[in-house]
Amino acid sequence: xxxxxxxIGSRLGQAIGLLLAVVVVVFFLIQIxxxxxxxYLAGEQGVGDAEFLAQVRxxxxxxxxxxxxxxxxxxxIAQLDLGKSTYFEEPVxxxxxxxxFATVVLAxxxxxxxxxxxxxxxxxxxxxxxxxASSLVTATSLVGFSxxxxxxxxxxxxxxxxxxxxxxxxxxxxxxxxxxxxxxxIDFLQHLVLPALSLGIIYLAYYSRLARASMLEVLExxxxxxxxxxxxxxxIVVYKHALRNAVIPVITIAGLQVGNLLSxxxxxxxxxxWPGIGRLAVNSIFRRDxxxxxxxxxxxxAMVILANLLTDLVYRLVDPRIRVGGSR
Amino acid sequence: MNESGIAVEKLKTNDRGAMRMFLRNKAxxxxxxxxxxxxxxxxxxxxxxxxxxNKMVSRxxxxxxxxxxxxxxxxxxxRDILAGVVGGGRTTLLVAAVAAAMTMTIGIVIGSxxxxxxxxxxxxxxxxxxxFQVMPTLLFSLVVIFLLGPGTRNETLAIGLTLWPxxxxxxxxxxxxxxxxxxVKAARAIGCNDLRIMVRTILPNAMPPLLVSATLTIVIAILxxxxxxxxxxxDVNTVSWGSMLGKNRGYALTAWWTVFFPGLAIVIxxxxxxxxxxxxxxxxxxxLRGR
Numbered sequence: 001x002x003x004x005x006x007x008i009g010s011r012l013g014q015a016i017g018l019l020l021a022v023v024v025v026v027f028f029l030i031q032i033x034x035x036x037x038x039x040y041l042a043g044e045q046g047v048g049d050a051e052f053l054a055q056v057r058x059x060x061x062x063x064x065x066x067x068x069x070x071x072x073x074x075x076x077i078a079q080l081d082l083g084k085s086t087y088f089e090e091p092v093x094x095x096x097x098x099x100x101f102a103t104v105v106l107a108x109x110x111x112x113x114x115x116x117x118x119x120x121x122x123x124x125x126x127x128x129x130x131x132x133a134s135s136l137v138t139a140t141s142l143v144g145f146s147x148x149x150x151x152x153x154x155x156x157x158x159x160x161x162x163x164x165x166x167x168x169x170x171x172x173x174x175x176x177x178x179x180x181x182x183x184x185x186i187d188f189l190q191h192l193v194l195p196a197l198s199l200g201i202i203y204l205a206y207y208s209r210l211a212r213a214s215m216l217e218v219l220e221x222x223x224x225x226x227x228x229x230x231x232x233x234x235x236i237v238v239y240k241h242a243l244r245n246a247v248i249p250v251i252t253i254a255g256l257q258v259g260n261l262l263s264x265x266x267x268x269x270x271x272x273x274w275p276g277i278g279r280l281a282v283n284s285i286f287r288r289d290x291x292x293x294x295x296x297x298x299x300x301x302a303m304v305i306l307a308n309l310l311t312d313l314v315y316r317l318v319d320p321r322i323r324v325g326g327s328r
Numbered sequence: 329m330n331e332s333g334i335a336v337e338k339l340k341t342n343d344r345g346a347m348r349m350f351l352r353n354k355a356x357x358x359x360x361x362x363x364x365x366x367x368x369x370x371x372x373x374x375x376x377x378x379x380x381x382n383k384m385v386s387r388x389x390x391x392x393x394x395x396x397x398x399x400x401x402x403x404x405x406x407r408d409i410l411a412g413v414v415g416g417g418r419t420t421l422l423v424a425a426v427a428a429a430m431t432m433t434i435g436i437v438i439g440s441x442x443x444x445x446x447x448x449x450x451x452x453x454x455x456x457x458x459x460f461q462v463m464p465t466l467l468f469s470l471v472v473i474f475l476l477g478p479g480t481r482n483e484t485l486a487i488g489l490t491l492w493p494x495x496x497x498x499x500x501x502x503x504x505x506x507x508x509x510x511x512v513k514a515a516r517a518i519g520c521n522d523l524r525i526m527v528r529t530i531l532p533n534a535m536p537p538l539l540v541s542a543t544l545t546i547v548i549a550i551l552x553x554x555x556x557x558x559x560x561x562x563d564v565n566t567v568s569w570g571s572m573l574g575k576n577r578g579y580a581l582t583a584w585w586t587v588f589f590p591g592l593a594i595v596i597x598x599x600x601x602x603x604x605x606x607x608x609x610x611x612x613x614x615x616l617r618g619r
Binding site for chain 1: 594
């Protein structure tokens with residue numbers, strides 16, 4: 001158990017170091033960007049003489065050495081201060097937290113759908129490797145890999161929302177259900193279906209193929225042959241012995257892909273007017289609201305790091321070989 | 329140089345085997361044919377078709393079934409959808425190709441150094457790779473474009489800077505594996521220096537998986553550029569499949585053809601490259617040879 005604790009401790013330290021590195025990268029990206037922040041800020045107020053520029057520089061600390069500026073930046077972020085939005089004139093962190101729930105629900109349900117259904121399809125086809133269903137999975141996963149998520153999202157709206165009227169076209173809630181929590185919940189779920197499906201279906205294609213490959217490999221292994229030889233029921237062999245090991249790569253990849261998932265969620269949020277942090281990021285670009293955009297960048301990197309950390313933890317708990325060995 | 333002569337000879341026969349495997353794979357050949365067709369249409373199509381993708385040719389929102397409409401209908405400004413589909417691949421394919429080349433170059437340089445030298449070089453380079461891996465890809469390229477401004481050069485840079493970690497990890501794994509093999513030891517024993525071993529001895533043998541990864545990178549870069557165009561982050565005067573989708577999506581409820589065909593062009597292009605990649609993977613896999 002101490003080895004596990006030490007393993008987690010060292011991973012935690014690495015995670016913090018990684019986040020610090022992201023902050024430094026973002027800081028230097030701002031530095032190499034063309035243009036002068038003071039000139040821009042002064043321009044906003046319609047004044048451009050040298051004296052005023054110097055005043056702006058002093059006010060924002062832009063006259064200080066680069067490393068001193070970096071230090072302030074890092075210390076502020078360590079104190080959970082991501083700066084103030086130039087558009088909302090509010091702390092960026094608050095803006096992000098207000099929209100975090102929407103993004104997490106969208107990305108989470110898409111991921112859950114993709115992993116659960118993907119593993120089910122993978123197991124089903126792995127037991128029948130030469131069947132048409134198996135080739136269908138391979139073909140669909142190739143199409144899924146080549147389909148932009150914003151295309152599936154727009155076409156879903158065209159078919160399921162506009163043509164058949166099954167689901168709302170966008171947004172997250174309907175005013176008519178306000179105050180009635182049962183109605184509100186159903187309404188929320190109805191709004192969630194299409195965005196989560198259009199995001200999840202891309203990953204479904206991917207995970208079903210991954211689960212199929214990993215299941216095929218596991219079913220070939222010695223311990224499965226042993227289980228069968230000792231007369232275990234086929235259902236127990238597949239669902240108890242094989243599935244447990246076959247799921248590990250799917251969990252690993254799913255955990256490592258949280259960054260991609262957030263990128264996909266960003267596009268889906270834009271298409272469905274889903275009020276999450278991805279849509280805020282895109283809107284911030286059009287508003288030239290750099291503190292918000294960069295704040296989201298750092299915040300979502302932290303989310304990815306956290307997800308990787310959790311995956312690592314789950315992985316250690318699921319697979320005893322890693323628990324004992326510590327590192328590869 | 330007798331020894332290296334033998335090596336070259338052997339590589340050629342291997343390549344021919346892989347080529348035969350590839351050509352026997354129907355899906356891969358279809359992918360290749362379709363991709364070549366798309367390339368030809370993209371290069372020569374606009375001048376052959378004659379209508380500019382930016383020109384208003386008719387009334388807005390003419391459905392493909394309408395008598396007055398061009399083959400695939402018109403968009404919200406009365407522009408010919410087919411003209412957009414024919415010419416809309418230009419920037420996307422160009423940016424994707426250059427970005428993929430950039431991705432592979434950065435990835436191979438970093439991955440090969442890390443895998444070949446190991447130790448602190450490996451630890452340092454992999455830490456750097458990790459930094460780029462935890463930043464959500466699309467968000468990072470949006471930030472790059474936001475800070476550097478739009479334009480083909482910056483778009484390419486934004487995509488290339490985000491996608492390289494995967495290639496780096498792959499190249500590292502290959503170099504780690506190959507550097508322990510006898511022929512590398514032999515090269516070292518006859519006095520080849522590190523650079524020569526990396527470039528002439530290991531790299532050719534690491535090429536097959538890297539080539540497969542390059543095709544996948546092209547697909548991802550195509551989707552990436554289409555996504556940036558969709559969000560309106562690229563040069564607004566260039567019509568591309570992604571930007572057609574982005575600008576018409578507000579009207580998609582009533583005029584499905586304005587988004588359906590540009591999107592289909594992206595899917596078919598991506599799929600053709602994926603099929604080529606899949607074929608290459610099978611062709612390079614010795615387990616499947618001679619089947």
